[in-house]
Amino acid sequence: MDIRFFTEVANDLGESPVWDARRGWLWWVDIRHNRVMAADASGRVQREWTFASAVGSIGLAQHGLVAAFTDHFALIDAQGAVRPLVFPPIGSGAIRFNDGKVDRQGRFLSGTMQHGGQEQPLATVWRLDGSGNAAQVETGLKLSNSICFSPCGRWLYLSDTLEGVIRRYPYDPETGALGAREDFFDCTAIGAPDGATVDTEGRLWVALVTTQRIGCISAQGRLLRSIDVPVPYPSCPAFGGQDMATLYVTTIADSGHKLKSDHPDAGRMLAITGLDARGIAEAIHVPDNHT
Known part of the structure; x- marks a missing residue:
């Protein structure tokens, strides 16, 4: 196994890495700076866009990206122009949209995070379909994270970072409806779960943001390995590269809340190879009108 830095960019709040095989680029966001960036496989930055509000998460779209901004879903075209789609009623308790992924059928799911200090869990998860309609699919969270899908697309993974589980x-590929919740893996002994992805074997790779590790969990819910990383606060992993065998990991230098580090490489992205694992190409969100 080899761990190296990817790009010279140091993010404050790096999140939502997505490999774009069409271009051979890795996209990601720096939430605190309202920024979306892309770099090629060598780490050279190819795009850098700054917007009027924070971008919590992104996915691939037909002509660019689909994004969860602070309080709405939007499309971002290849030149960085934004077309708002829908402003879901996420409620006054939510700070903003946070983690998100495109499902195997091209719908985009993103969850919110709530203001600190609130006792009641007010964060929610929303699903954006190709018609630009948003539906609430889960409630009762404080900080939604770890959104990803099994290889077959029939299971949705999701965590509340503050809950630690x-x-x-069950996820209906035809409708996007969720079945009954199951507790899949309790992370409290190994670190708080942040972003996550799956590989072709159905293993879940999760950023353990508070313990500077990446965990690999079997499809049966057993911890297979724990990987120490050289910088604090890993936030989200994504497989990419030409053979989908590189695990890219965003990290946090200053979340603006509780996570802050003076490590000289805090916020830099990592590229991990030699894991004997390959990722699955992300699906593309295609609007019904194909515009």
Whole structure:
């Protein structure tokens, strides 16, 4: 196994890495700076866009990206122009949209995070379909994270970082409806779960943000390995590269809340190879009108 830095960029709040095989680029966001960036496989930055509000998560779209901004879903075209789609009623308790992924059929799911200090869990998860309609699919969270899908697309993974448990839900590929929640893996002994992805074997790779590790969990819910990384606060992993065998990991230098580091490489992205694992190409969100 080899761990190296990817790009010279140091993010404050790096999140939502997505490999774009069409271009051979890795996209990601720096939430605190309202920024979306892309770099090629060598780490050279190819795009850098700054917007009027924070971008919590992104996915691939037909002509660019689909994004969860602070309080709405939007499309971002290849030149960085934004077309708002829908402003879901996420409620006054939510700070903003946070983690998100495109499902195997091209719908985009993203969850919110709530203001600190609130006792009641007010964060929610929303699903954006190709018609630009948003539907609430889960409630009762404080900080939604770890959204990803099994290789077959019939299971949704989701965590509340503050709860420390990765959940699993049956997921209907035709409708996007969720079945009953199952507690899949309790992370409290190994670190708080942040972003996650799956590989071709159905293993879940999760950023353990508070303990500077990446965890690999079997499809049966057993911890297979724990990987120490050289910088604090790993936030989200994504497989990419030409053979989908590189695990890219965003990290945090200053979340603006509780996570802050003076490590000289804090916020830099990592590229991990030699894991004997390959990722699955992300699906593309295609609007019904194909515009």
